[in-house]
Amino acid sequence: MRERGVRLLTGTDAGVSRAVFDDFVSSLEFFAHLGCTSQEIVDLATCEAAEALGLGKVTGRLLPGLRADLLVVDGDPLSDLQALRRVRLVMADGLVHA
Numbered sequence: 001m002r003e004r005g006v007r008l009l010t011g012t013d014a015g016v017s018r019a020v021f022d023d024f025v026s027s028l029e030f031f032a033h034l035g036c037t038s039q040e041i042v043d044l045a046t047c048e049a050a051e052a053l054g055l056g057k058v059t060g061r062l063l064p065g066l067r068a069d070l071l072v073v074d075g076d077p078l079s080d081l082q083a084l085r086r087v088r089l090v091m092a093d094g095l096v097h098a
Contacts, residue, residue: 010045025084038078
Protein backbone atom coordinates (compact mmCIF):
# COMPACT_ATOMS: atom_id res chain seq x y z
CA MET A 1 0.00 0.00 0.00
CA ARG A 2 2.80 2.40 0.87
CA GLU A 3 4.38 1.76 -2.51
CA ARG A 4 1.17 3.03 -4.13
CA GLY A 5 1.13 6.23 -2.10
CA VAL A 6 -1.46 5.22 0.50
CA ARG A 7 -0.97 7.30 3.65
CA LEU A 8 -0.40 5.09 6.68
CA LEU A 9 -1.28 6.27 10.18
CA THR A 10 -1.01 4.69 13.58
CA GLY A 11 -3.91 4.21 15.94
CA THR A 12 -5.95 1.85 18.04
CA ASP A 13 -9.60 1.13 18.69
CA ALA A 14 -9.13 2.19 22.32
CA GLY A 15 -12.35 3.02 24.08
CA VAL A 16 -14.41 0.24 22.57
CA SER A 17 -14.99 -3.15 24.17
CA ARG A 18 -11.73 -4.91 25.11
CA ALA A 19 -9.54 -2.30 23.43
CA VAL A 20 -7.40 -0.68 26.10
CA PHE A 21 -5.79 2.75 25.98
CA ASP A 22 -2.38 1.59 27.21
CA ASP A 23 -1.57 -0.63 24.22
CA PHE A 24 -0.57 2.07 21.72
CA VAL A 25 3.03 0.85 21.59
CA SER A 26 1.81 -2.55 20.37
CA SER A 27 0.02 -0.83 17.51
CA LEU A 28 3.28 0.97 16.66
CA GLU A 29 5.23 -2.29 16.71
CA PHE A 30 2.84 -3.70 14.10
CA PHE A 31 4.25 -1.24 11.58
CA ALA A 32 7.72 -2.76 12.03
CA HIS A 33 6.24 -6.00 10.67
CA LEU A 34 5.18 -4.02 7.60
CA GLY A 35 8.81 -3.04 7.02
CA CYS A 36 8.70 0.48 8.46
CA THR A 37 11.81 1.78 10.21
CA SER A 38 11.58 3.08 13.78
CA GLN A 39 11.99 6.63 12.46
CA GLU A 40 9.08 6.12 10.06
CA ILE A 41 6.94 4.68 12.84
CA VAL A 42 7.62 7.61 15.18
CA ASP A 43 6.83 9.99 12.31
CA LEU A 44 3.55 8.15 11.65
CA ALA A 45 2.55 8.64 15.28
CA THR A 46 3.54 12.32 15.42
CA CYS A 47 4.04 14.59 12.43
CA GLU A 48 2.18 12.39 9.92
CA ALA A 49 -0.79 12.06 12.27
CA ALA A 50 -0.89 15.83 12.79
CA GLU A 51 -0.76 16.41 9.02
CA ALA A 52 -3.58 13.93 8.41
CA LEU A 53 -5.74 15.76 10.94
CA GLY A 54 -4.99 19.14 9.37
CA LEU A 55 -2.92 20.16 12.40
CA GLY A 56 0.55 20.10 10.84
CA LYS A 57 0.97 23.86 11.29
CA VAL A 58 -0.07 23.62 14.95
CA THR A 59 1.55 20.48 16.34
CA GLY A 60 3.30 17.23 15.46
CA ARG A 61 6.90 18.47 15.48
CA LEU A 62 9.28 20.04 17.97
CA LEU A 63 9.60 23.48 16.40
CA PRO A 64 9.40 27.02 17.81
CA GLY A 65 5.82 28.26 17.86
CA LEU A 66 4.19 24.82 17.65
CA ARG A 67 2.31 23.14 20.49
CA ALA A 68 3.95 20.02 21.82
CA ASP A 69 3.18 17.43 24.44
CA LEU A 70 6.33 15.52 25.37
CA LEU A 71 7.02 11.95 26.36
CA VAL A 72 10.40 11.31 27.99
CA VAL A 73 11.45 7.68 27.78
CA ASP A 74 14.37 5.57 28.96
CA GLY A 75 16.18 4.81 25.71
CA ASP A 76 16.08 5.83 22.08
CA PRO A 77 12.81 4.89 20.35
CA LEU A 78 14.44 5.53 16.98
CA SER A 79 16.62 2.48 17.52
CA ASP A 80 14.37 0.53 19.93
CA LEU A 81 10.58 1.01 19.97
CA GLN A 82 10.50 -0.80 23.32
CA ALA A 83 11.87 2.42 24.82
CA LEU A 84 8.34 3.80 24.46
CA ARG A 85 7.25 1.31 27.14
CA ARG A 86 9.71 2.88 29.62
CA VAL A 87 8.05 6.24 30.21
CA ARG A 88 9.85 8.49 32.67
CA LEU A 89 7.94 11.75 32.29
CA VAL A 90 4.94 13.16 30.45
CA MET A 91 4.45 16.86 29.75
CA ALA A 92 1.01 17.81 28.45
CA ASP A 93 -0.24 21.33 27.85
CA GLY A 94 2.77 22.73 29.70
CA LEU A 95 2.24 20.62 32.84
CA VAL A 96 4.59 17.87 33.99
CA HIS A 97 2.98 14.57 34.96
CA ALA A 98 5.35 12.13 36.64
